[in-house]
Amino acid sequence: MSGFVPQFRPEHGAATPWTVLRPGGDLEPGRSPTLDGERLRAAYELMLFSRAFDEKAFSLQRQGRFGTFSPVRGQEASVVGAAFALDPARDWVVPQYRELPALLNQGLPLEQFMLTFLGDPRGGRAPDEVNVLPIQIGLAAQLPQAVGLAWGLARQRRDAVVMVFCGDGATSEGDFHEACNLAGVVRAPVVFLVQNNGWAISTPRARQSAAASLAARAPGYGMAGALVDGNDLLAVHEVASNAVERARSGGGPTLVETLTYRLGDHNTADDATRYRPTDDLAAWEPRDPLDRVHTYLRSRGLWDDPHDAAVRERIAQRIEEAVRTVEAVAPPGVEHVFAHVTETPSPRLQAQLAELQAHGGAR
Amino acid sequence: MSGFVPQFRPEHGAATPWTVLRPGGDLEPGRSPTLDGERLRAAYELMLFSRAFDEKAFSLQRQGRFGTFSPVRGQEASVVGAAFALDPARDWVVPQYRELPALLNQGLPLEQFMLTFLGDPRGGRAPDEVNVLPIQIGLAAQLPQAVGLAWGLARQRRDAVVMVFCGDGATSEGDFHEACNLAGVVRAPVVFLVQNNGWAISTPRARQSAAASLAARAPGYGMAGALVDGNDLLAVHEVASNAVERARSGGGPTLVETLTYRLGDHNTADDATRYRPTDDLAAWEPRDPLDRVHTYLRSRGLWDDPHDAAVRERIAQRIEEAVRTVEAVAPPGVEHVFAHVTETPSPRLQAQLAELQAHGGAR
Amino acid sequence: MTRRMTRMTMLEAINTTLRGELARDERTMVLGQDVGRLGGVFRATDGLLDEFGPERVVDMPLAEASIVGASIGLAAAGLVPIAELQFLGFAHQAFHQVGAQLARMRYRSQGRFPMPVVVRAPFGGGVRTPELHSEALEAQFVQSPGLDVVMPATAADAKGLLQTAVRSPDPVLFCEPLRGYRLVSGEVPDGDAPVPFGKLRVARAGADVTIVAWSAAVQVAEKAADLLAEEGIAATVLDLRTLVPLDEAGLVDAVASTGRCVVVHEAPLSAGFGAEVVATVAQGAFYSLEAPIARVGAPDTPYPPGRVEDLFVPGVERVVAAARETVKAA
């Protein structure tokens, strides 16, 4: 009989998620928040903004005024807590598609984002000073790109950190692996922010991987891995800040897994009631990431009814303004099929454009 | 300041490799060998066979009588120890390209293997009762296939274990990740046998991944991971047997990393002196996997000079016989370009064959 | 003998056929992202999990290469995997497991491991999907010797070709037109009605010009033929059904008989499969051709976002214009 026991075992993948702000809105004893005062209020306002935009986008989509859209609902602490660990003036965000507040925090105008979801190619152009890559539909494809970006910025000594988002589903793609491994090898200043929201469309996290946690993959790439309550704004911010500091100080990449939950459908084309156990929702709704920040802010005297009303009004107006702006944009034409394909269009491309234009844009 | 320390850290990827037979040929105190007597002698004979074939293949290649070939030299304990953990009558081997003795142990005629490296398509056909897939050139591509094979055999309740080999270099491919993850999810009876021989052509292991060990990736897939001295036949056999048992008893996949060293060039087209530090070789040559088994066998009275001579003679004859056989095979013709592309060739394929045949096989 | 028929959409035809094949042969299994509990993002596999259980209808991790790679191994183990890639656009993630692995395993193993694997993948424009969901990538898969490439256009063919695909001893890439899933419907024969690969379908006959299409472009060609008929131009419309194997003889004959040809496809023009059609016809029907063969394809640009996709995907008017010009040409 063999005396051998494998050195690495499945249970080594488990860890206790870091928490700071408990679901009731009080602090975990002995933990001190890394976000406070104005910054904390700003973070919460961005969370509220995200929630409000989700609702607006849903209703616009139902009226045929918006495209297929993936709401952030339930994951606001995860996205905003992480984004607030960055310095938008020098750091970059590389998104998947469900991180609107992180993009806004970098300075992306809401209108750009909306144009994209309206199916307008011009939405893809972020202003030059906004440090973001376009949203990514090909799952995990953005990950090696983010590593290259971080590595390239570091090579030019540009004191920048790249935070790249992906979902629990995306971590199963080969690109996830190749990106993490490369990041370890070149010690890229990158933070992999895995939002584990429990689902990849209808596929539950347990079916996505047998790993006890996804953060457990970090040592396999020679990097640090962190597991955090993704519905806890303060915990996410602390863990993300720790990762950003590590990257900035030359300590290399970190794999952060935020344990959160997608409270809505996968997107506006999905119907989660087909696959989601009802007790799942019941368990997670009381852990809504907005509630606990709200309670905490109030308990600290940083939020009150008049302020709440003012913020909500401001948000509603900003969203309405953006809707008006994008709806007033003249629809794109056939030239927007051809613009920006290459710097100089080939003769064949020019001929194709001419031919389609001759058709008066008709098909 | 943050009180947070990542739960998973790079140093968690380190482990002490399992050893049984020390480089001097004596047993590690307190360890008991899982191979002995006739089985041990057979294992050593296969190692010798492999070493002899490497030499023959090299000289044939230099004479233009053999194709580009990757020698096993230095990795014999890793391949043979692992292969001997299988029951060839029901278990499968899915190779990369550097595991000849494992294929022979499954029952593959040496001639088949040689035909492949002679560039004859017919080499790809293993006899139906030999449980192997063809060798794989696309690195890591065999891994998800092996998982599918193991899963499919399990679905049919065929009490079979699949052992799939790959190199340290191949572990960086996305396919490695997807395969490991899927194996964990479906609890496939598969053993991933990673031969970490220190190099992927000229790329040293340290440049391949920042991970302290590759076995450390196992918990990230919810499976067991084992690190073993790959130049120690007995340790490899024990660790591989443990993994095979786990798979067979429904305990799911295992990731085994054998720490070994490629003593030769990457292949007959390579020149390792261009990139290999000389002290590297100096450090590893005394750890030759054959020597310690030889010493151990002699110390146990299982090997002596007459036996040694007889074995070497038997091996030389078998190899000579195979060389004669394959060199007598009539060269393949244009029909071997077309045979086995699909079950029934399309009219276009038939016409193409007819056209090439009309050219009398001339180009 | 009259055959019983049922009217259904393409999607229903595919769902029914999968159910039938799973019932017929217990070696078959369905695997892919969200194919189980959800029944697929388009419901193509709706109900199969409940009927055949989780061993045979499998929700896979989100990793396309492993879906195809595992299918290879499952086939080597003696099973008949019917894999789904959620969109053909994500078949790129599995590209190395298709051409270099799945398609050549029979050759590599010299016949020992045939690969009775079907890879289903929806694709195609006009339905306002997000980026990378609509691309017509069929031509990229044609250069994968050993792989059949099947592109049904009708509900009946969705069934008949899928039955053939599942029962084929060789691997098949089965591309389903998104646009047709619910919009295209028709009479579908009950029970066994496999449609052979490599036999094109004459969707309509006409003496003046031959329009060649496949998948959702067939309906575009048929509408174009309607409009052309109003102008007194009688068009033959060919539905190639399978690009590999190609019905070379049927194609060449049908073009030779009119002397004029238009090829329509959703993919960008350059190196689209239309080029192969032209090359085949220009060789085989050279002496019957009375005008240059026109190709109507998308421009050589990325598939653009929803608000401009109708300017990109070839539509009826471009086909009519091309046919008209072809017929007028000396």
Place this chain on the structure above:
Amino acid sequence: MTRRMTRMTMLEAINTTLRGELARDERTMVLGQDVGRLGGVFRATDGLLDEFGPERVVDMPLAEASIVGASIGLAAAGLVPIAELQFLGFAHQAFHQVGAQLARMRYRSQGRFPMPVVVRAPFGGGVRTPELHSEALEAQFVQSPGLDVVMPATAADAKGLLQTAVRSPDPVLFCEPLRGYRLVSGEVPDGDAPVPFGKLRVARAGADVTIVAWSAAVQVAEKAADLLAEEGIAATVLDLRTLVPLDEAGLVDAVASTGRCVVVHEAPLSAGFGAEVVATVAQGAFYSLEAPIARVGAPDTPYPPGRVEDLFVPGVERVVAAARETVKAA
């Protein structure tokens, strides 16, 4: 002004050019498997690590998708990556990062992130490599709008086209013929001599038939032209140089002037880029064509092992036969 020239092999031309570009522009970097200490498995990057250091000449982990994916990010950071894929056959592992990512990043970002990335990859038959090393996969990459596809055939072009590629603001797939690495040599201009994309090269002029080729097939076409000349048939040989952009006008004119055309390529016939050549010519030169355009390609089979590869890769005799027949045709 006479230009100084040096005689060198294609491989030397590539090595020299990489060295020159690294020296010229400090944003450039070379990355790939074994490109550093080893200098590449064919020595294309020999000496670069020593000269430019490990920040600019980087041995990458064995993962093609991350080589291309990281190049995208490096370019977004303002660098100019020259990536090497060890063999074009393994570009499949990176396929999803090429067409859907690298090629469309400019469009996706509406011009914000141009992608000055070169992906070099050797390929091609006749050198007895193991499986998957020889495949001519160029046609699969042509349907990646935004990507240029460059296929040099001579030492001078290896330099001139590579200079253009490195300096191009758009991504380039640069395919290098294995067979030509050491066998093809010629006079190469010193210093700057970029060759523009989209301009074919007339390798030789002749009035009877136009043979179209690219990469290593150009030398095959030239040898065929030698043999044809002995029979009194004067062939024009065109070297397309770049498949994307395609020199459509140059191609059509050159075929129109002889009225007869043979296309040769190493890839399997069906849906090879030869089909696009035929489709383009059959449209543009229709009224000048005196015979069907012949295609000479490999058969539609997997690239076979070394002992039969010479029966697979199109050789001189097949080209001569096709040209002869074309010239004879009514």
